Amino acid sequence: MSPAKKIIEKLLGDRMEDYNLIIASSAEPYTHGYYKDKLVVVRGAGGLITALEPILKLNGGTWIAHGRGAADKEMVDENDRVMMPPGKKLYALKRVWVSKKNLKGWYYGLSNEALWPLCHNVFERPVFRQEDWDSYYDVNKQFADSILKEVEGKEKVIVWLQDYLLALVPQMLREKRPDLIIGHFWHIPWPVADMFKIFPWDKETLEGMLGNQLIGFQRHSYCRNFLTSVSKTLQAKVDFDNLTITYKDQVTYVRHFPISIDYQAVAQSSRKNKKFGKSYIKEIVTGKYEYLSLGIERLDYTKGVLERIKAIDRFLEKYPEYIEKFVHINVLVPSRTLIQRYEDLNRELETLIENVNFKYATATWQPIHILKESLPASQIYSFCKSANIALVTSLADGMNLVAKEYVTAGPDDGMLILSEQMGSADELQDAIIVNPYDIEALAESIKRALEMSKEERKQRMEKMRNIIANNNVYQWAGTFLNDIIDLSSHHELKSESNGNSNS
Incomplete structure (x- = not known):
């Protein structure tokens, strides 16, 4: 048994057996392309793939991502799916196709000329363009539609969204499938509330995020910044002691889960x-x-x-x-x-x-x-x-x-x-x-x-x-999934101040 598998099984036991796991991110774990006229498959770099792929291998779930490899379209079936990893076929990679126009507006524009500088707050002026927001909305809807199609007829589904490029997806899913268990990890900082307030689409973004039952940030201070943004923008009940938000009868828990490496x-x-x-x-x-x-x-x-x-x-x-x-x-x-x-x-x-x-x-x-x-x-x-x-x-x-x-x-x-x-x-x-x-x-x-x-x-x-x-990347992934499974079982999470393992 691999070290990763041992750690994950220790953290989750058999808790994932009854659940269908969907992971969605902008970047895909594998891309298909050409090298010297030969078809090649390349594994993506980064801690996210290291952390999440072993869980999908055990669970047999689906990873939904933007397909950007030169040969990506050639490798998928009629449902835009290809089994991964190469040679083992333990989980499905489902690709979302983004037009050049929307790629420019969603990825380069709204995500990385607006949200990226806004959230990092390093005195770099964000760029806000209506056409970029329109592309951001369109691509988020593409991801939501792809997820909804993937989970048709399935019960006990956990959807785990990654980062700032998919902020609108949670509420889009919630409106169509209120039974889904939705969590989101926001990998970059969340700025102070007065800074986020300058974002022209702050209300829409926050409402999108509150489709989640659990939102994770890297630091406790980012959690509090997010709570303050919600309290200043939406008519929501914000509990700063227990780090919860109640909005339109939906309760969202906010916690910090420091990501790590495979030590x-x-x-x-x-x-x-x-x-x-x-x-x-x-x-x-x-x-x-x-x-x-x-x-x-x-x-x-x-x-x-x-x-x-x-x-x-x-x-x-x-x-x-x-x-x-x-x-x-x-x-x-x-x-x-x-x-x-x-x-x-x-x-x-x-x-x-x-x-x-x-x-x-x-x-x-x-x-x-x-x-x-x-x-x-x-x-x-x-x-x-x-x-x-x-x-x-x-x-x-x-x-x-x-x-x-x-x-x-x-x-x-x-x-x-x-x-x-x-x-x-x-x-x-x-x-x-x-x-x-x-x-x-x-x-x-x-x-x-x-x-x-x-x-x-x-x-x-x-x-x-x-x-x-003692706090490796599998601990990060396992703790997040454990918490969201608790929520799906209608168990309340402990407040961080009362001994939550992430504090």
């Missing part, structure tokens, strides 16, 4: 990995150095990369003794390149890095090295294992799993510098926690991490590893 798999992969250290890094960093700093993220204005580079500049300016001793590698995965703001950010970052490298570079050394590509997990773990410190300094983030991956895969005497503006800071208190906007403090944190005693670094890393090991 055992990452740790095992890292232990087996022999490609790390200076011999591995030499292909990227030429010349000698003593200390390696690491950053890994998508290229996004929420990730604080500009502020991080400015902090490295300030660190070398204040402590020139680290010139030719300190290098920083940043893996930046290109992201949302069709949105102009991301292209502007790319150019701004390139100029800043060029200036900092010019300022400090010697004949055989430069401080900052950038890799703009998506790397396989094994290579990411090689970088983690090679780095003395990791800078995970988002300006805002739901959780940020890179922090947990570094702690798990990194050296025993490594050190994590962590932004206070992200969910992982709630758990990883033994990191050096910083305000990512404070360039001076961030520069000092680099010096502190490098000069901290080896014994203290090892103690801190061990404590953080224990936390991640």
Whole structure:
């Protein structure tokens, strides 16, 4: 029995046996495409797939997602379904086809030029366009219709929706099938109520979300922000003590479920990995150095990369003794390149890095090295294992799993510098926690991490590893499903303040 299966069965036992499970997300777990004229199937990356696929394999449910692979349409049956995973056929992947017009408005427009900056609140002005909202509504209706068709004639159905791209689906389902058990996990932050109030479709979005019986967020503060948004926008009964909302005779529970990683798999992969250290890094960093700093993220204005580079500049300016001793590698995965703001950010970052490298570079050394590509997990773990410190300094983030991956895969005497503006800071208190906007403090944190005693670094890393090991990604998924099954059985959830396991 796989470790994932053992953990899930321990958490859920046989509770899922009587239920039909539907998971819906914008991203699909597998895509079909072509490579050198040959058909290939590619498994998606990320913690969501790692967490949810084992449950579907055991349950035999259905994953509904936007089909975007070049060969996706060729592989489905007349009901737009294909059995997964390849070669085993344990659950169904049902694909939703989105037109180019709606993809532009739903994904690039409303989701990532409006909701994304609005929810992260990093002083990036959201863009609100009526045509984007219309596309967002249309695609949400497509997902709702696809789910409704999938569950025709079925009873005891759990629908678990993922993230901010499907906010209207819950109420659309509730109107047609009030018997469905609907839960939603919102992976990104929820902003303060006065910020969300500027969204032109705030009422419609909140009403859509309240079709859920259970809504999960990454942090307790996001739960309270959501409750406050509802209380200021809708004529609803909001219970801040028990974290419940009653609206039009529907009760919605709001809880925080911090997502995590597959600790055992990452740790095992890292232990087996022999490609790390200076011999591995030499292909990227030429010349000698003593200390390696690491950053890994998508290229996004929420990730604080500009502020991080400015902090490295300030660190070398204040402590020139680290010139030719300190290098920083940043893996930046290109992201949302069709949105102009991301292209502007790319150019701004390139100029800043060029200036900092010019300022400090010697004949055989430069401080900052950038890799703009998506790397396989094994290579990411090689970088983690090679780095003395990791800078995970988002300006805002739901959780940020890179922090947990570094702690798990990194050296025993490594050190994590962590932004206070992200969910992982709630758990990883033994990191050096910083305000990512404070360039001076961030520069000092680099010096502190490098000069901290080896014994203290090892103690801190061990404590953080224990936390991640005890709260892995299967714990996250199993706890959410356990709670929603309790609700389906008409059992009330305990309030977080009274000992809920997620508090």
